Amino acid sequence: MQNVIPNLLTWYKNVHRKLPWRETSNPYYIWVSEVILQQTRVEQGREYYVKFVDKFPDVFSLARADVSEILKIWQGLGYYARARNMHFAAKQMVDLHQGNFPNDYFSIKNLRGIGDYTAAAIASFAFKQHYPAIDGNVKRVTARFYGVDLPISTPAFYKLVEKELFLAIKTTEPDIFNQAMIELGAMVCTPVNPKCEICPIQSECFAFKFDKTLELPNNPPKKKPIRKYLHFFYIEVEGHLVLQQRPSEGIWGGLNEFPCIESLGVDEIPENMMEYLGLENGSFEIVDNFEFKHLLTHQTIFAKLWHLKVNSNNNLTLKNWNLIKINDIRTFPLHKLMVKILDKLHL
Numbered sequence: 001m002q003n004v005i006p007n008l009l010t011w012y013k014n015v016h017r018k019l020p021w022r023e024t025s026n027p028y029y030i031w032v033s034e035v036i037l038q039q040t041r042v043e044q045g046r047e048y049y050v051k052f053v054d055k056f057p058d059v060f061s062l063a064r065a066d067v068s069e070i071l072k073i074w075q076g077l078g079y080y081a082r083a084r085n086m087h088f089a090a091k092q093m094v095d096l097h098q099g100n101f102p103n104d105y106f107s108i109k110n111l112r113g114i115g116d117y118t119a120a121a122i123a124s125f126a127f128k129q130h131y132p133a134i135d136g137n138v139k140r141v142t143a144r145f146y147g148v149d150l151p152i153s154t155p156a157f158y159k160l161v162e163k164e165l166f167l168a169i170k171t172t173e174p175d176i177f178n179q180a181m182i183e184l185g186a187m188v189c190t191p192v193n194p195k196c197e198i199c200p201i202q203s204e205c206f207a208f209k210f211d212k213t214l215e216l217p218n219n220p221p222k223k224k225p226i227r228k229y230l231h232f233f234y235i236e237v238e239g240h241l242v243l244q245q246r247p248s249e250g251i252w253g254g255l256n257e258f259p260c261i262e263s264l265g266v267d268e269i270p271e272n273m274m275e276y277l278g279l280e281n282g283s284f285e286i287v288d289n290f291e292f293k294h295l296l297t298h299q300t301i302f303a304k305l306w307h308l309k310v311n312s313n314n315n316l317t318l319k320n321w322n323l324i325k326i327n328d329i330r331t332f333p334l335h336k337l338m339v340k341i342l343d344k345l346h347l
């Protein structure tokens, strides 16, 4: 690749998109942007980034924050464990590094939630260290450029790509090289219809030369998402409603929702509903119900919302639920499906 690196860097310097986290060498800002960009597209990511660094401008403010404040800012991005990991990592930096971002790759990688890609991105963008940042875009560019036809998600693929990129990056400016590879994958060497005619590394590209851009990278077919059936209960009690917080581990960890049970289907009222809620016949009425379909990366959720009016909360099993004022519901961190449900209910 050495021969085409000057073209790649010049191309990047001339055409790259100006994004706020590219105009800084502050490792904290770079970290925040990288974690957000693992969740979403650049345009939406920009809005989240601005909100996040506005609310938590440095490691100390993030470490001091209540986790629910962080989840509120993160709301809608998904993978909430990442937000909680950032909180934990900020505390690690306060405890172990006097609130400074560590400035070498291995110390960065020791922080909670930071893997190879993010550590390399921070180490190269902020501290100009020679570590290749290998995200999905870079994997695709590299597979095509070198003609790597191993399945893209295998350790063998990663090892090979990493070896080639280490050789390439050590000869050049590591921050610009990594940014350029990421940008090339996002804007030129796209999954379908790569724009080889304007590609700065085309002259040495294996896939271009042998007409293999459709075959590379080798992406085995994805598994079908699991179907999950959930029943949510919007329980109105004298101007209040019942809200529960999910456990911190697992899907939507730490976010709030209406009480919810899983079933084998959404057609019928679940048998254990009254027992779950602690309700007796005659103590409530079903006002309405709505169905929702919600897609996650590995799951398709079929949900049903039951709107119940309860005469008084005497019979209701409140478990560890909260009884909150209806108008306060949007101040809690909520998952996307819950927001969809509230929109439908005009709450």
Ligand code: SF4
Residues within 6 Å of the ligand: 141, 144, 145, 188, 189, 190, 194, 195, 196, 199, 200, 201, 202, 205, 206, 207, 208, 213
């Ligand atoms: S020449 Fe085409 S396939 Fe090769 S790296 Fe450039 S855009 Fe990708």
